[in-house]
Amino acid sequence: MALMAITAAGRTIWREALASYAFVERNFNLVKRYWGWEVVWLAYSIASALSITYIGAGMEQISGVSVDTNYLVMYLLIGTLLWRYLSIVFDAISEMIAWERWEGTVEYTFMAPVSRLTHMIGQTIFSLVWGLLFTGVIFLVVTLFFRLNLEGANLLGAIAVLIASSISFIGFGITAAVLPLLFPERGAQMTNVVQAILLLISGVYYPITVLPKWMQVIAHISPATYALNAMRAALLTNAGWAELLPDLALLLAMGLATIPAGVWIFSRAEHYAKRTGKLKRTG
Helix, strand or coil, X not given: CHHHHHHHHHHHHHHHHHHHHHHHHHHHHHHHXXXXXXXXXXXXXXXXXHHHHHHHHCHHHHHCCXXXXXXXXXXXXXXXXXXXXXXXXXXXHHCHHHHHHHHCXXXXXXXXXXXXXXXXXXXXXXXXXXXXXXXXXXXXXXXXXXXXXXXXXXXXXXXXXXXXHHHXXXXXXXXXXXXXXXXXXXXXXXXXXXXXXXXXXXXXXXXXXXXXXXXXXXXXXXXXXXXXXXXXXXXHCCCCHHHHHHHHHHHHHHHHHHHHHHHHHHHXXXXXXXXXXXXXXXX
């Protein structure tokens, strides 16, 4: 009996894993279908990254004061690339219902014999893989324009920060995905507002200490604040594990708190949306 139970559990896990992969494959097929838009966003992102980085390169001429332009270029580039990656993860997860509505598949997806957790896992895997690929291309292009020096950087620490920040943003994305579910006409726009607020308060291009005091308080709610602080410490000052641990712990704690909370909130919102007929509305 025990062997049969283990076998049945293994089959269930395998079936759910295949279902999650199906969502990953479906999303990459959407990328291929709308490849023109992806090229547009990639070109825009590359131009934006270069423009921001050239601000650092030209700061000495702008200010008329001698500054460490190499440090400033790296400071801005780290913020630009990490934010681009995290925003892609956030977008792909928070707009998973909006994507279904745009494709006209929302009712089919919610009626399919697939758990919502399986759906979310597939969407999350896609967001991480696509975010790394997209950001990696931007990084490669930027290296053609700037000579980046990462000698002495704590690369393993930077990878740990990337993993921890990904986990924290998954939880935020799942929670934000409730907005397009409950507000078909304006939910996707609302997630963009949330993302814009995170961009403003998290210190992507500047230290949060330059913000007004009340905004600095809000900044400590954003996981991007700790991700950027730790990533810059690892790559710019070769910070050791002892220095990175507080930020890593906070990022992991945020993820462990917001992921289950987001799944629970989403399940309640899904039940409400089905009961009130919001799924059928396309906005």
